[in-house]
Amino acid sequence: GAVVSQHPSRVICKSGTSVKIECRSLDFQATTMFWYRQFPKQSLMLMATSNEGSKATYEQGVEKDKFLINHASLTLSTLTVTSAHPEDSSFYICSAGKLGGVDYGYTFGSGTRLTVV
């Protein structure tokens, strides 16, 4: 149990376009989902916390207008990188926690490698 599916796994887009990344909890309901960004050979940096039905909470320094997060249901959160630029190229990972109880250690998606050219 506790599977999180992230799609796409890889995406290449042109500078100035927008890209949407999906994070789905397949076999459980997730009230909270987290979005992380990981640069090569570095750790995960929390970008934002997404709660179902409410606005996401962004970490300091993360542009909320650039990284749009929508958590419309208990099984789906999306991250849209708007007007992407080469510096947005990175590995993006989501994680999700279960509804109705404390789940220590959230389940992670397999990540999305974004390349902006």
Added chain:
Amino acid sequence: AQSVTQLGSHVSVSEGALVLLRCNYSSSVPPYLFWYVQYPNQGLQLLLKYTSAATLVKGINGFEAEFKKSETSFHLTKPSAHMSDAAEYFCAVSSYNNNDMRFGAGTRLTVKP
């Protein structure tokens, strides 16, 4: 604020040797501690977690970690390394509600034949 420090960005061991990956934490509240493994271009897989129960925690793939409050440590060990253990390992800390999980910088484990 909570944080973890992983000592050693790169650890290299021989196959069959002991694996020791170090993690020290800083937390103003009782911490929940985790070790994750990441293979190239993949997400994170939970190895084990400490949630204020037994201080010696056993995880998957033969890994275990011991919570030592006096040393603010949560080091990860495995008695005998396998080639398949080569990966990036992350230590993480959070408080009770998990909404503030913070990761260490990671340790890359290399296993030599």
